[in-house]
Amino acid sequence: MLTSDNTTPATTVHSTQSGRSLAEIRQDFPILARQVHGKPFIYLDSTASSQKPTAVLTAMNEYYHQHNANVHRGVYLVSEEATAGMEKARVKIARFINARQSKQIIFTRNTTESINLVAHTWGSANISSGDLIILTEMEHHSNLVPWQLLAQRTGARLEFVPVTDDGLLQLDVYADLLRQQPKLVAFTHMSNVLGTINPIHEMIAQAHAAGAITMVDAAQSVPHLPVDVQALDADFLCFSAHKMLGPTGIGVLYGKKALLEAMPPFMGGGDMIRTVKLRESTWNDLPWKFEAGTPAIAEAIGFGAAIDYLNALGMDNVRQHEREITSYALDALKAVPGLTIYGPEADQRGGVVSFTLADIHPHDLASILDQEVGVAIRAGHHCAQPLMERYDLAATARASFYIYTSKEEIDILVQGLQKAQHIFRF
Amino acid sequence: MLTSDNTTPATTVHSTQSGRSLAEIRQDFPILARQVHGKPFIYLDSTASSQKPTAVLTAMNEYYHQHNANVHRGVYLVSEEATAGMEKARVKIARFINARQSKQIIFTRNTTESINLVAHTWGSANISSGDLIILTEMEHHSNLVPWQLLAQRTGARLEFVPVTDDGLLQLDVYADLLRQQPKLVAFTHMSNVLGTINPIHEMIAQAHAAGAITMVDAAQSVPHLPVDVQALDADFLCFSAHKMLGPTGIGVLYGKKALLEAMPPFMGGGDMIRTVKLRESTWNDLPWKFEAGTPAIAEAIGFGAAIDYLNALGMDNVRQHEREITSYALDALKAVPGLTIYGPEADQRGGVVSFTLADIHPHDLASILDQEVGVAIRAGHHCAQPLMERYDLAATARASFYIYTSKEEIDILVQGLQKAQHIFRF
């Protein structure tokens, strides 16, 4: 993975992705050249949302400047171009996660909507009073609250796979819970707080053996790892474009065809219908049955460009780069006195590190890092309040990495933490 | 409204909007300079989706290139900038429709989602078996199917205000239906097929007198007319950015505060919560209670820029320009032999004209106009199948206009129709 590039000496110490030096990759992200508080901007919050390469914006601008029209129903050339652009993006996304057919890719606003869609449609049709839904203690609110709402509507029961002190799922408890014949098991592929990469291949197989349907929250995995829905045998899986170089406003629900076809629609309106009478209607084919109203056309096209960009790098290389950065960061952070890291070791972890520093509140830490060294980290409960409670924490600080993160940036994070210690004097 | 501009003679025949000549306005829309099939592109399909001025794309690019970060929970400067950008857009939108507070502006994907949100939340809490919901025969599927689904879930009844042969609502029947104590009345402000501008001010007052809540589908009115939600006293009102110079992927639900506050949430997930425990949660304040997951941040900012653009033109001027273009088009089309126009006269009509030409199917007409003269019109049922059935039509051709439409473009439409007649020989 290491290449030497004599023209840009700074990059010789970095791994490369698909033969491109990190310096070259960083050029594609203009925001990385800006300053904050008079210091170079260092973005360590890609888990919340990634930065976007110029290619993604170019694709969307080209759409708006040359091919903008509503899709699907237009007979004229520009509308055909818009439709083709959007549907080509769907095919790219299907291939990216190895879905069998592009009609299994439903466009939503984000991961959150994808999960709510399943909770509302599959959930209403399949869950009734007393039914068991298994979740985990490390779920993001988006993979928790929709099931709470479903449980309230239907009288279903929720049980939770606990996490160990090291941030791993307690798989023995999972096995026990599966014996209670759950209807659905929903879990995250990668925790957005602990970075834990869960063994979802085995977890899905066990769930299926117990007769349950599986919903994988892949918001953190699809952007960072190769994911193959057929190899995983996932029933439902979802993710958001904005976390993987793509625009805001678009996400994906993947589902097995038979499940999607059997589900009632979610929202009613234009495009999702076959025939409409005053008092009754019939539904369109997949994927449109679940895409009511004018879709996020430009965003789909931008998402497609993001997929192209990631494919050009190679997802194995993306993973490898993050693995190196994460190991480097874990080592550097462990050397900071008073710092506590949450979650597993580097080999079971994606590019996310949550930590606390002595009695400095994470919000104060984030403010200091921003103002003193231009480093953007996240501070708070990371939309995982039950997990915070599990560790008896109000909040953590979280640094997270992506294809453009450099080791120098980690060094500056550490310098910032030292400044914070100095300010809070201990 | 007429100014003469000696430097660009072509514009002297046009009305202007806020002192800017039509030629100047058209410069802001690069797509209008492209060619299709070797002819200049003429876009007469703004009712489906409008074109976007450069300023809107610039605003979104600037966001992505300089201020991109997830909103609301970030302590660092860039995230604060992103949050401020998005919330500033919300304030602009609130002022644009004269909402009392910006928290009454809920961001959704589009008009369709806004209506489904109300049907799911307000609907589930307030509609039960036997309750009456009044709609009209001229509704877009998006203001029809969500209520059908609600009726199926709850056992509510749907009744419809019929339309006259001239494309007007039969207000005497509306008054009769109101006597049956409806819980909800939902209607479009402007028909996307007939162009009819409904007298919604009176209709809302009558609905309130009958004790009903009102939902206004303003997808076609907010882009084209001054709309004042307080003057109208609308309970719910919704529209889409993509039809008013803004990006795809974002729409708005406006609601009265007391109604929105009493409604249960729609989707569960990040940002819409106050506290989350494993089995129960409490909700955030308005507007975030209804905005689960990462919102369409760039799109909100682009929407704000679209509002700025429309404000600079002045909505009275926008309406005036469309009134002139529509009168001109109606006159020109009436002179085409064999052509039938649907809907009311110019004074009760927005910038939309649906028509059929002898026995030429609208799809064929649209193909011919596209290929022969580069004119993009829509052909089909326009997501209003029940309305098509009312007029015993399978489809119509529809030309629609916006701030950039010129009289010359109408002339070329008419030439194209003459060519179609020649091809179909009659």
Place this chain on the structure above:
Amino acid sequence: MSMDYREYILDHYRDPRNYGTLEHPDVHCEDSNPLCGDQLGMDLQIEGDRVTEVRIQGRGCAISQASASMLSEMIEGKTLEEVIALGKEDVLEALGIPISPARTKCAFLGLRVLHRGLAIAGLEQPQEDEDE
């Protein structure tokens, strides 16, 4: 004059062949194009291994109705095997004009109804939609 509306297409549109219904069809199927509303029904009479009679009913654009009319001519008198083998190429060849992406659903509506009808009657395997 538009290449897309040759005289013979307009002729099939104005005067569709095999228009009507059969009293006791062995195969009947109808479908519509959800995005534009074009409708088409098709009745087949089958004797032995041969399609002996075809009737179509429908309303829609010139492309959908003319292509169905042409298809009905291709079907009549052919063996079931030959009819099952009919594909998009055959329809496009009969139309003889380029079909833009938005109009392919119009052009293939008749073909879709034919194969759906045969599948429902158990005479051929249901076809999976392919990915573009």
Place this chain on the structure above:
Amino acid sequence: MSMDYREYILDHYRDPRNYGTLEHPDVHCEDSNPLCGDQLGMDLQIEGDRVTEVRIQGRGCAISQASASMLSEMIEGKTLEEVIALGKEDVLEALGIPISPARTKCAFLGLRVLHRGLAIAGLEQPQEDEDE
């Protein structure tokens, strides 16, 4: 050294004034900042038209806890009228540092709890959130 973390702020954070609870408070209110989880509770004792005792409880960042501590000092011994009049300016002045937009919710958490508590006790009008 960051301007945003002056010594006295850290001092109020480490050693909050009036920390604890009252046994029979006339006013009690608690709230949390939904986006960051900072918590604050406040108890008031009122005699005649005067706030005679204040206690706060909470957990959160230096800004939220120090500002609540400072606020508690401002409240104690004041007349109800004076306490009702306390606003954002007063808190910002006491903090004496610029507060970035993301941190305003931290800075004003105590103030919000105070006015909510007084409103619930019927001692002041509930405040409408203003539009930014």
